[in-house]
Amino acid sequence: MAHGHKSNEKVIYVGDSRVRKPKAVGSDTIPPDYTAFPGKSEAFIPNFLLKEWMVGCVALVGFLVLTIAEPAPLGYPADPTNAAFIPMPDWYFLFLYQFLKYPYASGNYVAFGILGVPGVAFAALLLAPFLDTGKERRFYRRPIASSLMVLSLFSLFYLTKVSWDHYEHELALTNTIPEHHLREEKAREEWEKTQANGGVPVEEAVVPIVDKDDPAMEIVKANCVACHATDLKGNEGAGVPALTGVGDVHSKEELVEIVTNGLGGGKMPAFGERLSAEEIDQLTTWLAKQKKAE
C-alpha cells in the first residue's frame, strides 16, 4: 500500500500496521513484506518485546530501590493559620512560580506574565507542527524552531534553579527545617529511644502549665498564643519554642530581656513598647515559674 515498490510518497512509513497479509493464495496483489523496509528490522513480538521487558525489569528494580531509600515525604497536617510555612509548588511548576515573581510579570502585568509568555510558549508548543511546516526534519537544518526550543529549555532550567535556590536561602534565613525532614528525624529519635529502652516505648512526660489561673495568663492569651500556640507548646516546624517548662531554660532576668527586646532578629518580637513594665514583670515572674514538675 503505502510503501515499498511504488514509493513516490513524501513520507515513508516504516513498520506500517496497514501492511496486510494476502487474503488468498494466488491473488494478484503483491504482498509487501518487511524486507522492503530499510535496515535490519526486528520483529516486535517476541524478539524486541523480550529485550524491552529486560530493560523494564532493570528500570523497575532501580525505581524500587529509590522508593525504599527515599520514602515519600509527609509533613504535618494542613494548618491554614500557619503563617510561618514557606509555600512551594511542586518542582515542575517552579519555573512558572518564579517567573510570576518578577515585577514585569506580576502585579499590573500579571496578564502578560501568564498569557504573554508561558501562554504563548505553550500554545506554540501545542501547535508546533503547524508553525514549523518545512519538510526538513534535522534539528540543525531548522534553526528557528531549534533555537526557540533551546532558549525555552535554558529558561526553564534557569527559572527552576533560581526558584529552588531562593527557597533554600529562605529556609536558611528563617532557620527552618522542612516539615517532612523534621518529622522523620522525630520518628527516628523515637525509635532509637524505644530501642534503648528494650523495645518499650518511652512515655514522654507532658509538661503541664504551672499556675493556670494566675492573672498573667490573660497577658499570655493576648500576646503570646498567636505564635506559641494556645497550649503553649510552641510550633516546632516554625522554630517557635514551647513556653511550658521555659523556667528551666531561662532565668527571670533573661526572660525580661527576651520579652522586652525580642530575640532572633525579630522572630520573637520585642514587647517593650506594647506592654508596661509592670505587665512584663508579672508575665516573666509567671513564665519563670514554668518548670517541669519534679
Add this chain to the structure above:
Amino acid sequence: MLKNVYNWIDERLDITPLWRDVADHEVPEHVNPAHHFSAFVYCFGGLTFFITVIQILSGMFLTMYFVPDILNAYKSVDYLQHKVAFGGIVRGMHHWGASLVLVMMFLHTLRVFFTGSYKAPREMNWVVGMLIFFVMLGLGFTGYLLPWDNKAYFATKVGMQIAEAVPIIGPYVKELLQGGDIIGAETLTRFFAIHVFFLPGALLALLGAHFIMIRRQGISGPL
C-alpha cells in the same frame, strides 16, 4: 491447548487482524538500541507508558486506604505510610513515579521535537501528545493536595493564586476548582474526583488515540 483456545475465539470474533495491528510489526533498525546505542532516545515514550502503568496500579492500591475528607485524609495517608505493610513502598512508587513520568515525558517530547518527528503526517499525534502532557501536569497538581499536609495545602494555595491571575476566566476557574471561596473540604473532594476519575479517563482516551495513530502511521523514518 492455547492454540486451540485462540482458534476457538478467532473463529467467532476474527481477532487476528486486531492482534496484527497491535503487536505484529517490525522494529526498524534506526530505533533499535541493539543496533545503534544512541537509539536509546527512542525509549522514553515506552518508559513514560511503563511508569504510567505503575502510576495507575499503585494509585488503585492507594485508594484502598485514602479517605478524601479534611479530617481523615492526612490520617489515612499517615496510616498508609507508616502502618500498612508495604504501604510506604506503594506510596513511594506513586510519589516518585509522578515526578519520573514527567521527566520521561519531557525527554520523549524533546526527542520527538529534535528529530522533527511531529512533521506531516504526524501533526495530530503531536497535538494529542501535548494534551497528554497537560493532563499529566493536571494530575500532578491535583494529586499533590491529597495528602493534606502543610506542603500540599500551601502549594495548592499558590496554584490557585496563579489560576486566579489568568485574565477574565481566572476567577471562575479558581472557584470551579476550589468549590468555594477557600481551599477546604470541597476542594479536597473535587481534587480527588479530578485526580482519580476525570483526568485518568481523559488520559486513557488520549493514550488510546496516541497509540492508534502511531500504529497507523508507524514510527518516523531515519533522519
